[in-house]
Ligand code: GDP
């Protein structure tokens with residue numbers, strides 16, 4: 001397996017060179033537990049230990065790390081986490097008690113190129129939920145794509161597709177029937193060699209069915225299919241990052257799979273809805289509520305309409321998010337992300353005025 005096939009590119013190569021630590025090798029995280037990590041490397045699959053000093057900001061599935069190879073009597077050890085190009089995180093309620101101040105960011109998957117948002121054209125179909133999955137994906141820096149599955153169950157699938165296109169701006173929206181494989185070329189197209197994709201969507205929309213289809217593009221027997229996904233009965237190691245027969249990489253881990261978007265705490269915007277609402281009245285669309293004149297958020301905190309602790313929590317989370325964004329490549333993706341945020345803010349303003 002070459003590094004390029006695992007998603008390695010100039011960005012990671014440059015960061016790796018900057019480490020300037022001879023003897024280290026690059027590996028991509030396929031499985032993360034507290035102490036031991038499963039890595040995909042040019043030398044094959046290896047297990048590496050995560051030293052205590054790296055546990056404060058631990059690598060996630062999809063991350064590139066630099067590791068010291070095993071020596072007699074010593075296991076391989078992760079020495080550094082390379083910067084992320086993109087980072088899919090959720091806002092999780094923190095361990096400490098209290099309101100906004102306790103929320104924290106939890107990285108679910110790193111270095112995704114595309115997030116395929118899967119929605120079913122049955123009772124699951126819900127535009128608001130798709131909108132929130134889109135927000136979460138834009139916040140990650142990855143590129144979203146919407147797949148409307150179970151097209152066979154909708155009376156007018158094309159009308160549904162147009163509805164989604166309206167809220168998704170220039171995001172591609174595809175119709176699919178994963179059960180028969182009709183329309184499979186669309187999601188498969190994002191799985192180009194070296195590209196990393198994850199599926200996102202609520203339970204029952206057909207993610208497993210789609211996953212098996214994608215894994216099986218060049219394999220026919222079901223036994224091989226499940227093995228390709230590391231779920232065969234005989235597989236001993238559990239993996240969450242898979243190299244597909246067609247050359248793309250797929251991340252399927254419990255964090256992404258179990259992400260449910262009905263709680264309000266999932267996106268940064270969603271977890272501080274009250275502050276975002278106030279922010280619609282700030283003079284500047286990109287107000288950071290710090291020193292800008294005409295800031296409605298600061299005014300509310302000063303007048304007592306907004307709990308100052310809550311504003312402090314919002315700022316802390318915003319800083320964490322900025323930190324992640326700085327770590328991510330300042331590329332076209334970050335640009336897209338900013339553009340989309342501004343559009344969303346505009347939408348909020350116009351909704352409030354209408
Ligand atoms: P997951 O929870 O998102 O992984 O969903 P599954 O892949 O387990 O699918 C849930 C159910 O939907 C299963 O019974 C599938 O057979 C069914 N299903 C998946 N894709 C389609 C489709 O395109 N059309 C129809 N009618 N059913 C589908």
Ligand code: ZN
Pocket residue numbers: 279282283287288289290292294295296297298
């Ligand atoms: Zn402001």
